[in-house]
Every structure is written in C-alpha cells, then in structure tokens.
Amino acid sequence: MRRIKKIICFLIIIFNILSINKFCNAAEINISAPVCVLMEYSTGKILFEKNLNKMMYPASTTKLMTAILVLEKCQLTDVATVSNSAVDSVPAGYSTAYLQKGEKLTIEQLLHVLLIPSANDAANVLAEHVGGSIANFANMMNSKAKEIGCENTNFKNPSGIHDENHYSTAYDLSLIAKHAMQFQAIKDIVQKTVYNLPKTDKYNSDNRIFYNTNLLLSHHSPDDYYYPYATGLKTGYTNPAKDCIIATAKKDDLELIAVILGAEDTNGSLVPKFLDCKKLFEYGFSNYSYKNIKKANSVVTKVSVLGATEDTKNLNILVKNDINVFLENNFDINNLEPKLELDTPLVAPIKGGSTIGKITYDIDGIIYTSELIAETDVNIVNFVLIIFRLGLILLVIFIFFAIFRRS
Structure with a gap:
C-alpha cells in the first residue's frame, strides 16, 4: 500500500513539473x-x-x-x-x-x-x-x-x-x-x-x-x-x-x-x-x-525544359534561401501550401544556379518568399545536327522510293 502511495505521489510531482512548461492561452x-x-x-x-x-x-x-x-x-x-x-x-x-x-x-x-x-x-x-x-x-x-x-x-x-x-x-x-x-x-x-x-x-x-x-x-x-x-x-x-x-x-x-x-x-x-x-x-x-519550412537548395519540383537535350531536359527546381516563418508552436506546417511562379516558357539553355522563378507563402497576410533557381545546366539541342540527321533520313527515304519505282 505504501509503495502504491509513493508511486502516486511521484506521478503527481511529475505531472506538476510538466504542467509548468505547458503553453498558456492568451485568455x-x-x-x-x-x-x-x-x-x-x-x-x-x-x-x-x-x-x-x-x-x-x-x-x-x-x-x-x-x-x-x-x-x-x-x-x-x-x-x-x-x-x-x-x-x-x-x-x-x-x-x-x-x-x-x-x-x-x-x-x-x-x-x-x-x-x-x-x-x-x-x-x-x-x-x-x-x-x-x-x-x-x-x-x-x-x-x-x-x-x-x-x-x-x-x-x-x-x-x-x-x-x-x-x-x-x-x-x-x-x-x-x-x-x-x-x-x-x-x-x-x-x-x-x-x-x-x-x-x-x-x-x-x-x-x-x-x-x-x-x-x-x-x-x-x-x-x-x-x-x-x-x-x-x-x-x-x-x-x-x-x-x-x-x-x-x-x-x-x-x-x-x-x-x-x-x-x-x-x-x-x-x-x-x-x-x-x-x-x-x-x-x-x-x-x-520561427519554423523552417523550406531549406536552401531543397527541391520543390521538377520540370521538363523545352529545346533541351535528352540528358538535361528534366530539371530540378531549388529554393535559393531558407524560408523561416513565424508561427504558433502548435501550428502544423504540413498544411501550408506555397505558390510557385516559374518563368514561362522555360526554354534551353539554362545555367545552373540562375533564377527562374519564386516561391511564396502567404500566412496571416505576411508574405514569405524566396527565389527559385535551376539545380543544373540545361543544354540546348544542337539543331544543326538534328537538321543533318533529318536530311539523312529524307535522303534514305528518297533513295528507297527511287529503287522501289525502278523495280
């Protein structure tokens, strides 16, 4: 019985200690x-x-x-x-x-x-x-x-x-x-x-x-x-x-x-x-x-860039700077949805680290924002090479039809 009382007293003490640090309501x-x-x-x-x-x-x-x-x-x-x-x-x-x-x-x-x-x-x-x-x-x-x-x-x-x-x-x-x-x-x-x-x-x-x-x-x-x-x-x-x-x-x-x-x-x-x-x-x-909701250089999305080479066309978009927002401690940051604004259209070439848009959070009328940057270089397609290859394809087709007609 004494042991049970000691345990109860100990629990009460722990509860009181924890209660000291609880958040207080404005009221x-x-x-x-x-x-x-x-x-x-x-x-x-x-x-x-x-x-x-x-x-x-x-x-x-x-x-x-x-x-x-x-x-x-x-x-x-x-x-x-x-x-x-x-x-x-x-x-x-x-x-x-x-x-x-x-x-x-x-x-x-x-x-x-x-x-x-x-x-x-x-x-x-x-x-x-x-x-x-x-x-x-x-x-x-x-x-x-x-x-x-x-x-x-x-x-x-x-x-x-x-x-x-x-x-x-x-x-x-x-x-x-x-x-x-x-x-x-x-x-x-x-x-x-x-x-x-x-x-x-x-x-x-x-x-x-x-x-x-x-x-x-x-x-x-x-x-x-x-x-x-x-x-x-x-x-x-x-x-x-x-x-x-x-x-x-x-x-x-x-x-x-x-x-x-x-x-x-x-x-x-x-x-x-x-x-x-x-x-x-x-x-x-x-x-x-203040809570960090986006770390610098973290990926926010991936896009496909027009006119880019096959190996560089899929581009990761990064946050340039940390985004720290002022919130109540019990606020769930997972409920926050950012607004992404990218330069349109995104066309190659693009240099890695260059600014290509911005990300914005509007929280209780307070705006938090950062530039968006390209993770890597995006190379432009070699159009001369494409035209040359298309020319070869057309030449092969022409020769094929010429041979076919003679036969």
Whole structure:
C-alpha cells in the first residue's frame, strides 16, 4: 500500500513539473494594465492585445519619436547648445539631466540622457536643435508618425510632458518602437543601465550619473522586475498617464515589443507595468517561434525544359534561401501550401544556379518568399545536327522510293 502511495505521489510531482512548461492561452494572461499590446518585431504580427487602439497619454514613451527624428537629421558627433527656454520650460517635478544654460553637448550625449533617465531638458534641447522650436518639432513628430502608419497619435511636445492634446495608442506606439529599432544607436543606448554625463565648462563635475528607469534590465532591481531577455526601450509616467512602458526582449531569433499604458499600482510596493511586460514576453516566447519550412537548395519540383537535350531536359527546381516563418508552436506546417511562379516558357539553355522563378507563402497576410533557381545546366539541342540527321533520313527515304519505282 505504501509503495502504491509513493508511486502516486511521484506521478503527481511529475505531472506538476510538466504542467509548468505547458503553453498558456492568451485568455489566461492576467494583465493588470487597461491597455497593452504584444508585437513580434520582424513581422509586426500582434500576438496579444487589450484595447490596443484606445487613445491614452503616452508620457515619456514619447521620447522614442524624438530620438528617431534626431537620428534622421543629425550625426551623433554634432553639437547642440542648451538654450534658456529648453531649461526653463520643464515644469517642476519632471526629470532633468541638470543641463546648464549655454552648455554645449553632443547629440550622442543628449540622446543618452533623453533615453536612460528620461531627461526632459534634453528633449527640449534636441527639439530646438532639429526643429528650431518645440512647436515646429512637434509638427515634424506628427508627420513622421503618419509616415510610420500611426492613425491615432498627436504630439504636442518632444518629451511627453502632459498636454490634453498629446496622445497615442498602444498599437501606434508599437509601430514607433518597431521603427526605432532600426536605429542601432537607439538599441545601443536603451540597453545600458547607467550613464555618466561628462563634465563641461558649464558643469565642472562628474556627478551627473543616471540610472535607467527600465528595471527589466537591471540585475540590481528586485527579482520580480529583472528579465534576462530584456533589451530596453522606454518608460514613462505622469499622474494623468499613470505608468507606461515600451519594452523589448529577444530570445534566440525571436524579438518582441510590449507596450503597457495606464498601469496603476495595485500590487502594493510592486510596479505592475514591469510584471505585465514579463507576462507578455513569457507568453510570446512560450507560444511562438520561427519554423523552417523550406531549406536552401531543397527541391520543390521538377520540370521538363523545352529545346533541351535528352540528358538535361528534366530539371530540378531549388529554393535559393531558407524560408523561416513565424508561427504558433502548435501550428502544423504540413498544411501550408506555397505558390510557385516559374518563368514561362522555360526554354534551353539554362545555367545552373540562375533564377527562374519564386516561391511564396502567404500566412496571416505576411508574405514569405524566396527565389527559385535551376539545380543544373540545361543544354540546348544542337539543331544543326538534328537538321543533318533529318536530311539523312529524307535522303534514305528518297533513295528507297527511287529503287522501289525502278523495280
């Protein structure tokens, strides 16, 4: 009896261990924030969402758009001068990098304090340097937002300082984040956990040391926040906007973007936006992956080529590159049917390795494609030889009939 109980207990333990690794359903994710979205970076596919098109105040996540425009217009080594208005227009209580009026700093230095401690004075300096004024730079931000594909976004300033007419959505911010990740400078900066702004002739001290507000990155943050696959991006907070974050994470070849807006502190001393991000990332990494459905140089079909020699006319058509598609882990790739488009007509000669068409998979509106190439050379028939042989045949027939008629 005791042995049976031990066996049952052992089976229960094994079952519980296995249950930890089971895939979770999207409906099972308990996100405390009222608005969120989880996007796969390369495809832009939405994996999870909650009120993704609801207009919200974005707070300092705004600064990602500021960084995008600055990097499009400036070199990192360019120098900007801190104006009186850039410093004086930051309301009390908003974060700054203690920039001094008349201080000269490189664009690279200003981007660091813009994105790591979320300095609002740096946002103003950059906006004035690029746009001439805060108002003109805001117009540039809105034009860029429309170009990226944002339909429910309006910026009034480069920092996210509260304004009733300064708003966005989780979906629009995920598009902005996706665009921002094309800039290596942004990716390099946002993954840093600390930055020391060097002293200048206007600030003769090295004590401007700033820590990243994204606690998903830091080993020194509470264990509840640190996420080993986190790669950065931007946090935000104002009283009207509440807690906001755009966060990114990468595991193997899968890169995810999470946006949390309007989060409130409902867990006592813990900050829910970081916990929500971790839940979203774990859902994405546990349930989705890239799968190889066609390997480079694999045969997709065989065709007969017109005008080819007998020994080369049957040609194998190969996929030129690997085709990796983004799918749910439980998706059966055997159900996928490709569309083959071959050059028509296929006529000899054809050189091995040359492009003769393409293969396409359309999966949930996302197109995956590769060129199709010839496996081997296809040689053209020697028509002179054919004509000579036909001539011989006709000559033999003529001679035969001539002999037949005489007899």
